[in-house]
Amino acid sequence: MIRTGEQYRESVRDGRRIWINGEEVADVTVHPAFKPLVDIRARIYDMAHDPATAAVMTYADPDTGELNAVQQKPPTSRADWEAKRAATDAVLTDVGGVVTRVGDETIGEVWSLIDGQDVLDAINPAFSENVKRHIERACFEDPFHVSANTDPKGDRSKRPQDQDPDMLLHVVRETDRGIVVRGAKYETAAAYSNQAFTKPTIANWGDSELSDYALGFMLDMGAPGLRYICRTGFAGRAPAEDYPLANRFDEVDTLVVFDDVEIPWENVLFYRNTEAATFIRATLHRYSAYAFTQRNLRLADLMIGAALWNVKQTGLERQQAVQEKLAALACYREGINAHLTAAIAHAEPSPGGLLMPNQSLLYSGRVLACSQLHEMMHIARELCGGQICITPDKASFEHPETAPWLEKFYSINEHWVAEDRRKLLAYARDLLNSDYAGHRLTFQLFAQSPPFAHLSAVYRSFDWDGPLDLVKDAAGLSDRVLGSLGRTK
Incomplete structure (x- = not known):
């Protein structure tokens, strides 16, 4: 069910290790660098309960009648998309500025997994079931969901296997409970989010069909072994009267360090399969x-x-x-x-x-x-x-x-x-x-x-x-030219 802003704030007070400006952060919800965006995300949750905005932010589940967030719903109609656009506009108008990493623009990456069921089934049907479960969780439990993509990368002229292997996130071992991963990812809003769809960066997999770097999973942002090292924030550098946007809308970017973090099997979406990694990268942003x-x-x-x-x-x-x-x-x-x-x-x-x-x-x-x-x-x-x-x-x-x-x-x-x-x-x-x-x-x-x-x-x-056929017909080309394209009319 839809959470309140205070429930969200409480969910990120989970003991995670966060540093900014050489200081370890005790409570991300009150630290001046993070508080403005935590408050905005909390306001988005509260908009679902506010009589003035609830109608544009929520929909009733047809089976249970329970209210859920419009922006988390997998789209099946044009009306769904029109509702999503209206909800995003309502948020940006309510907060008075542009915020990007607040969830509705990252949850679509999870929907793209629905379109990869056949690929995932071919690898391991259990992974496909994991996708279905996480889709349902995103719809009905309303977590603050972000996306982890970019790695430090290192020397990009070399394969990851030919340099420090931690430059790309990878599996170091398996356990009965799951996989243990090591490396790092850059992610905006990571320090104050609930979960992230973690997947490979754009990579040249070469001849490695079963790469330890080809993995995707749902990450609990409070998992043991995570370290959050944030860039310097803009909020608080100068008076808000002189920098009204920097003090309210800075979404802090973070290097998330995975220091041998265990990912439970039920959170693994694909693993050691370059075909799945390539598919995910190709379809990641279709929504x-x-x-x-x-x-x-x-x-x-x-x-x-x-x-x-x-x-x-x-x-x-x-x-x-x-x-x-x-x-x-x-x-x-x-x-x-x-x-x-x-x-x-x-x-x-x-x-x-x-x-x-x-x-x-x-x-x-x-x-x-x-x-x-x-x-x-x-x-x-x-x-x-x-x-x-x-x-x-x-x-x-x-x-x-x-x-x-x-x-x-x-x-x-x-x-x-x-x-x-x-x-x-x-x-x-x-x-x-x-x-x-x-x-x-x-x-x-x-x-x-x-x-x-x-x-x-x-x-x-x-x-x-379309353009090829248009010019073929306009120029009077014979059907023989179609053979050069490897296609037939």
Whole structure:
């Protein structure tokens, strides 16, 4: 059943070992680097109980009548996808910003396992049963679920077997209870989540059919032997009045060290099978790319809003050059929106009986959203102007000796006084120029695999036969040319 925010907070007070800035964290729910996002995740749970938002966040199970989270439900209809999109929008509106690793954009990776039942059955039917059990748990127990993908990797010109073997997570031994794994994974939000779908990174398996690196499992984030070493956070570095986004929406990334962690057999989803590992990597984002790309849509809206307010408060919105830049931002925004909308309008049945977004449209939309983000941020910077990088902080606006000068030079008219301009410039700076803004740009580029993998997904999903047939017929080519493709009409 759906948990409350307080139940979630209690679930991550499990004695896990966490370090940040050289300090071991006693309680992740109150530490200043983690508390803002813990509170947001708790709010998402509480939204399911809040009368104002419960309807958009929950659905009633047809068999039991019990309320469950919309975002955790495996999608079988367009209505399911429309409900998921509405729930994500409701969350981003409620919290007032963009958060990515809060569960709804990672649970889709588990749904992709449903589509791999035949592959898993061929390896070991018990693994297939494990998948079914974990799907049910995700639906009805509502854990905070994240995804563990990227390893330290080491020297990528070498096979993992030819260097320190721990550079990629691998099995070191089996026990009666399960497998024991060693290595490390990078994962955002790991330190304050409940479980992770842990799977191989993109790898060249070579001739190793039964690789100890080809494994996937559900990880209990409170398991003995885990160590969480976090990057420096942005929250608390500077006053929230000057960095309103960094202090509220920094999702802390973590190196999760597996120091001989035992994974129970019932949590193992595949093991020592490169075919399964390759399949999972190829299908990993067929669902989760939707919610991930939806975040870029909201980020585009924030950039448009920040840029438009800035040109309006200085009276520049009527200039043609300014309108052209605003139109470029709008085209970017609507391009993402069109891909998301069309991907559901043309949704496809999946091999496992679910309904997945149209794969070509979804993956093309992800490439559009990620590959053009840096250009759109630069256009927004131009529209906001140079003052987002030179404006003094709030303390200077309040100091008795400097406040009168800043009041004079930052007030425009009776509508735009110094304090409102300071707030707008501080917001735009944190959205576009700060350490937090740079981190988010890089994160969006790599969070669902690097750009080459994004393009590979488009290549695998696009219908190449349509253009080939179109030109064959238009050019009057004979059917003999079909033989060169290894296909028939």
